[in-house]
Each structure stands twice: as structure tokens, then as C-alpha cells.
Amino acid sequence: MRILSIETSCDETSVAIVERINDFRVQVLSETTATSLATHARTGGIIPENAARAQVEYIIPTIEQTLLKASFNKNPQDFLKHEIDAIAVTYGPGLIGSLLVVVEAAKTLAYSLNKPIIPVNHLLAHLYANFISPSPQSSPIKNGRGSKKSSLARDERERVRVRDLFPFIGLIVSGGHTDLLYFNSHTEYQWLGGTRDDAAGECLDKSGRLIGCSYPAGPEIEKKANQFHLRGGISTTPRENVKFQSPLLHSDDFDFSFSGLKAEVSRFVQKSSPLPLGEQRPVSNGTGGWGEGLSNETKNEMCYALQKAIFDVLISKTLNAAEKFNVPNILLGGGVSANQTLIEQFKLKTKDQRLTTHILAPERKYSTDNGAMIGAYAALNYDPKPWNEITANPELYFA
Ligand code: KG4
Ligand code: ZN
Numbered sequence: 001m002r003i004l005s006i007e008t009s010c011d012e013t014s015v016a017i018v019e020r021i022n023d024f025r026v027q028v029l030s031e032t033t034a035t036s037l038a039t040h041a042r043t044g045g046i047i048p049e050n051a052a053r054a055q056v057e058y059i060i061p062t063i064e065q066t067l068l069k070a071s072f073n074k075n076p077q078d079f080l081k082h083e084i085d086a087i088a089v090t091y092g093p094g095l096i097g098s099l100l101v102v103v104e105a106a107k108t109l110a111y112s113l114n115k116p117i118i119p120v121n122h123l124l125a126h127l128y129a130n131f132i133s134p135s136p137q138s139s140p141i142k143n144g145r146g147s148k149k150s151s152l153a154r155d156e157r158e159r160v161r162v163r164d165l166f167p168f169i170g171l172i173v174s175g176g177h178t179d180l181l182y183f184n185s186h187t188e189y190q191w192l193g194g195t196r197d198d199a200a201g202e203c204l205d206k207s208g209r210l211i212g213c214s215y216p217a218g219p220e221i222e223k224k225a226n227q228f229h230l231r232g233g234i235s236t237t238p239r240e241n242v243k244f245q246s247p248l249l250h251s252d253d254f255d256f257s258f259s260g261l262k263a264e265v266s267r268f269v270q271k272s273s274p275l276p277l278g279e280q281r282p283v284s285n286g287t288g289g290w291g292e293g294l295s296n297e298t299k300n301e302m303c304y305a306l307q308k309a310i311f312d313v314l315i316s317k318t319l320n321a322a323e324k325f326n327v328p329n330i331l332l333g334g335g336v337s338a339n340q341t342l343i344e345q346f347k348l349k350t351k352d353q354r355l356t357t358h359i360l361a362p363e364r365k366y367s368t369d370n371g372a373m374i375g376a377y378a379a380l381n382y383d384p385k386p387w388n389e390i391t392a393n394p395e396l397y398f399a
Contacts, residue, residue: 001382002029004084004109005375006063008102009094009122010175011036011051012368013058015066017084018132018375023186024165026376027133030070033370034058041215045205052097059105066371081113088378091119092396093176099392107387116384120374121396123177124189126333127170129362129373131380165360167327171318173342174334175201175216180254180318181398182325186381191398192321193254200310201336203258207265207306211299212291221303222339228300238301242268244309246316254317261309265302272298311342315349322357329358338367 001020008014016031036054040046067076071083089106092099103119110117170181170189178201179194198206201218208217213224229236244264247257273293291299322330336342346359366373 001085001379002083003086003088003118003375003378004063004066004080005088005120005371005378006059006102006106007090007122007125007369007371007374008055008059008098009090009092010098010369011040011046011054012370013055013062014369014371015062016371016375017066017070018372018379020379021133023380024131025133026131026372026379028372028375030066031370031372032062032065032069034062037216044209044215046095048095048097051095052101055098055101059101063105063109080109084113084115086116086118086378086382086384088118088120088374089390090122090125090374091390092122092393094122094394096392096394099394103390103392107390110387117387117390118378118382118384119390120377121398122369122374123172123174123179123396123398125373125377126172126174127181127183127331128377128380129333129366129370130165130331130360131376132362132366132372134363165329165331167325168329168331169318169321169325169327170331170333171314171337172334173200173314173332173336175199175205177334178256178258178314179398180321182321182327183331189398193256193317195256195258197257197259198262200256200258200314201334203262203310204306204336206262208303210262210265210269210290211302211306212294213303216335218336218339221307222341224300224303225307225341228297228304231300236304238305238308242298242301242305244268244305246309246312249313249316254321256313256317258310261306265306268302269294307339307341311339311345314342315346318346319349319353319355319357322355328356329360332359332361333367333373335368337361338364 003018005016005018012033012035014033017029018026019029020026036051039050064076067079071079087106087110089102091103106117167184170183172179176199178199180192181189182192183189204218204221205216208221213220244261247260248255318330343361350357
């Protein structure tokens with residue numbers, strides 16, 4: 001089963017061709033991602049119309065490029081017609097303009113080529129990035145079928161050892177969502193809790209703007225936090241007045257809340273770099289006004305404290321869920337799971353508590369939005385729908 005999968009729910013236009021290996025693994029044969037991040041960095045965040053316009057511009061070239069790579073520059077149209085079994089597409093949640101582009105493109109392909117189409121929930125797909133085997137980008141497609149032998153990276157050995165990932169607790173941490181789910185099998189899952197307001201990534205992005213980081217702030221916050229940590233050695237802790245509260249850390253549920261943390265960061269910045277009387281702080285775009293009065297050392301310290309406040313509650317509630325449901329595995333997914341400190345802290349905490357729970361996170365490039373995860377979900381939950389019944393759903397959540 002070979003699937004052409006397309007993801008454009010936000011600012012990435014990402015297309016992949018994936019192949020199902022077995023019930024728990026897919027291999028990526030080819031992938032291309034175009035991003036309009038530079039445009040959004042200039043505006044300090046995503047303006048939905050700008051994102052949708054970029055999707056319209058990128059969608060066809062990105063599909064063509066992915067087919068070209070997979071067919072080794074032969075004839076992409078022939079390859080699409082004869083070697084692709086189905087089309088998979090994100091239909092929500094996300095920005096309506098961006099979703100409309102991808103859904104209409106996928107429906108047109110499915111209708112004109114008479115191929116099955118599988119609509120995919122973007123959030124569930126983030127967890128399915130863990131089911132992707134690392135595959136050499138150049139793996140040749142011999143006799144029309146892909147080579148199934150791929151060199152196993154270290155992480156993959158861990159995955160093979162775990163083999164059957166079910167049952168697991170899934171933690172989705174992205175720019176728009178923070179959710180905890182219990183999975184018993186591909187089709188049986190239960191939502192346990194999620195954020196009551198801002199998502200973890202959103203908190204990083206918005207707080208980052210206040211500190212003076214560019215959009216998206218997550219990667220820069222990780223770097224700055226590491227600089228603070230490395231400077232002072234292993235035992236570095238932020239000064240008492242730079243510590244932030246971990247929201248809902250001790251609540252007896254699986255809920256999260258991050259908007260108060262953002263407000264705390266805002267208060268700290270205003271207190272630390274007061275403006276002359278009568279002057280107004282501009283609306284922050286990460287480039288001026290906010291964070292200007294803070295020293296680099298203080299910014300690094302704040303990033304460390306902010307990350308810690310967010311990660312402590314993510315880790316604590318996820319481990320509580322793993323204990324309650326007695327699962328052997330925890331799967332992370334979403335852009336924030338690209339953060340190496342989060343993964344390391346998860347592993348350290350399980351070790352400290354003498355737990356045998358395995359912590360798995362996608363390969364870094366599959367943590368943030370990508371087409372391959374859409375293909376992974378579709379290949380392992382093959383459920384085509386009539387093309388004319390598929391509509392973009394920006395509010396899509398869990399069934
Ligand atoms: O999953 P994703 O690409 O898009 C959504 O579905 O929202 O996640 C984007 C989020 C942004 O908030 C970004 O700041 C965050 O992921 N992010 C990170 C890192 N890389 C991306 N957060 C922390 N550390 C990172 N290394
Ligand atoms: Zn996402």
C-alpha cells in the first residue's frame with residue numbers, strides 16, 4: 001500500500017509518499033516541505049490569510065517535487081497514476097483557509113485519478129509520527145516497489161524492541177493543542193484531558209515574543225534555556241524571582257492551563273524593564289519594545305524557567321496517566337516534542353521513579369507538521385471515504 005499524503009493545516013505545505021510495512025510501521029519514500037515561516041516571523045505570528053495564500057502558491061510544486069523524487073525524475077504523472085494506491089489528506093483541525101487548499105487539492109486528485117481518499121485528523125497523526133521508520137531518502141524504488149531494508153537508527157532499535165506500541169498514553173503538544181489520550185489499539189482510544197486555554201506551544205510562542213524571541217519561539221527558547229543551564233553546570237536553577245509557577249501541577253485531573261503562565265511572564269518583563277512614564281509598550285512582534293531592557297543572561301534564565309514550568313506539569317500528568325492506565329509506553333507528538341530537554345526530562349523522571357515506561361518521540365523532523373505523519377495514520381487506519389463527503393473542519397477534535 002503506497003499513499004500520497006498531504007498536510008497543509010497551518011503554515012507548512014508538506015507532501016510525502018509513504019508505504020505500509022506492517023501493522024505498526026510505515027516507511028517514507030519521498031517527502032517535500034515548503035514553509036511560509038519567514039513571512040510569519042516578520043509579523044510575529046501567523047496571519048491566516050498569509051498562510052492560505054502561501055499554501056495556494058506551494059501546493060502543486062510541492063506535490064510535483066515529491067513525485068519527482070520518488071520516481072527518480074522519470075515521469076511523475078505516470079508514477080502518480082500507476083504507483084500510488086491512495087491519497088491521504090488532513091481535514092482538520094487547523095486554519096480554515098489553509099485546510100480548504102489541501103482538501104480541495106486532494107479531492108481533485110482522488111476524483112480525477114479515481115483513487116481512494118482517506119481524511120485524517122491532524123492531531124491523531126502527530127502521535128502516528130512515532131510509527132514512521134527512518135528510511136534513507138534515496139531508497140530506490142525497484143521494479144515499481146520500494147526497498148524495505150532500511151538502516152536502523154538508534155531510536156529505531158528502541159522502537160523495534162518495544163515493537164507493539166499499544167497500549168500507550170499519547171501526549172500531543174503543539175502550537176494549537178495540548179492533549180492526553182489513552183490508546184488501546186489503532187481504533188480504540190480515549191481522550192483524558194487537555195488544555196483549558198492556551199496550548200503549551202502557544203504559551204512558548206507568546207511568552208517568547210514578550211522575552212524578545214522570534215516566531216516560532218520554541219526552538220529559540222530551547223537554545224537559550226540550554227545556554228543558561230550549561231553556563232552554570234548541572235545544578236543551575238533560576239533565581240527565586242525568575243521562577244514561574246507550573247499551572248495545575250497538583251490538580252487531580254488531566255487538564256492543563258497555560259494562559260496564566262504567559263501573564264506571569266508579561267508581568268515579569270514589565271517589572272524588569274519599566275518604560276519611562278507616559279510611554280506605551282508597542283504590540284509585540286518579537287522585534288522591538290518587549291524584552292529590550294532585559295540582559296541576555298536574564299532572557300536565558302527566563303527561558304529556562306518558562307520551559308521548566310511547562311515541562312514539569314506535562315511530565316507529571318503524563319506519568320500519572322501512564323500509571324493509572326498501567327501502560328508500558330508513552331508516545332509524544334507535536335512541535336514541542338522536538339524539544340530534546342523535554343524528552344530527556346521525561347526519561348530522567350521515569351528513571352527517578354523506577355518506572356519501566358518507555359518514552360518515545362518522533363524523529364525531530366516528524367515532530368513538527370509534516371505530510372509523512374498523515375500518511376502514517378492513513379496507512380495504519382485505512383478507511384477511505386467518498387471524495388464528495390469530505391469537507392475541511394477547522395474545529396475537528398476527537399470523536
Ligand atoms: O505541531 P506544530 O508544528 O504545529 C501545530 O500543529 O501547532 O507545532 C508548532 C509548535 C510551535 O509552538 C513551536 O514553537 C513549537 O511547536 N516548537 C518547539 C520546538 N520546535 C517547535 N517547542 C519547543 N522546543 C522546540 N525545539
Ligand atoms: Zn501540528
